[in-house]
Amino acid sequence: MTISFSNFLGQVITNPGLAITVFLTLGVIFVNGWTDAPNAIATTVTTRTMRPKTAIVMSAIFNFFGVLIMTQINSSVASTISNMVDFGSDSRHAMIALSAALFSIVVYSVGASYFGIPTSESHSLIAGLTGAAIAMQNGLKGVNGTEWIKVIYGLFLSLFLGFVLGWLVCKLVILICRNFERKRTNKYISYAQILGSAAMSFMHGAQDGQKFIGVLLLGIAFANGHSDLVNTFIPIWLMMICSTVMGVGTSVGGEKIIKAVGMDMVKLEKYQGFASDLAGALCILISTLTGVPISTTHTKTSAIMGVGAVRRLSSINLSVVKDMMLTWVFTFPGCGIISYIMAKIFMAFF
Template identity: 70%
Template structure:
């Protein structure tokens, strides 16, 4: 399989399906940087450690580096996404079905973000790919249940681990700083939280960037007439291209989502914001190294809940938590149905 940039450009001009797949994938990466980046920097902004624009610029740069660096070190998340479903032996139909899956992700993510609700592109991606695979096979035979279940376990584990680590880190910080001067510790945690938000932004790029690199790489394989990407190394130019698009998407920002995640759920102080950022970044690091795709939104919001629970459970605005959980629950059938319908329609049209 030729993965050179020159060959990719030739395929783009001669294969409309690959061109559409590439544009849709880059669109999803852009939307992901736009909607998920605020989750990474929300606590840093709402505790007034950084101004919104400065935080967005920092997140854009570190999202870029996260995609590029982590994919070079460990691309197992991209590999998991690439093998999660089987689109069959017909490469042309597979490429059409992949277009439908990506279309469903863009529609759902943009709609949710316009309402100011944090979205989970991880859920959307899994649902979209699964719906398209079911459409092309006419059954669930196209789903690799071993990989699919591993992804679901990862999403559930990120919620529990995020909450647990948030509680443990915040509790430890509270005990260590109990006898220290409050003004001095606030000064320290201002800079510590900036570092934590930087780490969270880096890991967001590392996790979510790899997911969509895996999808675009799969589209390249279909355009080459192959049914998979087993044994093929992801080219550097693809990592750079996806990194740039995510960075640009991040620079757009999203103040409504910052408010929803960082202010409405739990009223945080600086040490709490640091605890949430550090614990969620560590959780994402562990999952990325293990090759398990997880939701950065899941991880960050559950960490914030854990931090709030240290003080008291009533500190958590469970109304906001409920709304986000309902959004996550609806993502699977929503994206799955859209993807299934669009895949069937595209296969009839093309």
């Protein structure tokens, strides 16, 4: 299935279901850029390498290019998301259930960000789609286990690999710079940290942008009477829309998130900030190329913990880590239940 931008615009105008789906998806993308993207620049800001406004603009730009460039190179994450659930053969009801899932994600994500708690938009999206699919199919037959297992792989990659890479990269930086003069080294590390944050922002766009592209493709397929995305191609204009909205969301900022991730969890020096950014970007690159949906929040915070553990485990504020973990644990059942209920309500009234 292929569709031009003019045909898409015409369908949005004439199809209320698609219009609502597009509006909600773009809303989720905006919230993602607002709440998740600040994780990429948190360490750069808190180590005073960059001013907050400058860092946010930089992050918005690299999020934009991350979506645009990486989706053309490898779109396997988008395929994983779109194939993870089965909304059935009734495309009209499928569109309604998809709208309910997206509405639930926005409600859950905005609520969490209001309290300054880093939330995983990836897990909210997966939970929302899963809850709606279960409601639509009245059981687990609406869930594709083969694709859903990649979520478990993503948890492992973000938690374990993020921590290990953070520890290893930090150790390597210390080893390379052990005989260097500290003042001069900090100058170069500052430039490296800016590059690390740019890479982290780029990979955030590449990973999370693809997830929402997959959702928009589902909406377009349902609007055209298709129940799946077989032989569907991702058009350039769709990448442009997603990357632009995410960039605008990032530009709004997220100072509470920056503080929670970059300051409250562990106090970082410049070289540690660089190590966590580079480790996080590498972890997300690996998962994106293998089609595994991963949480950028999980990855960045795990990398920070790995960096902090190089010096001593006690340098990590475990109470903050505990709060984050509880939030992540509740995301799947919490957002999933909200989505299930909203899907039932939407299908009853529409």
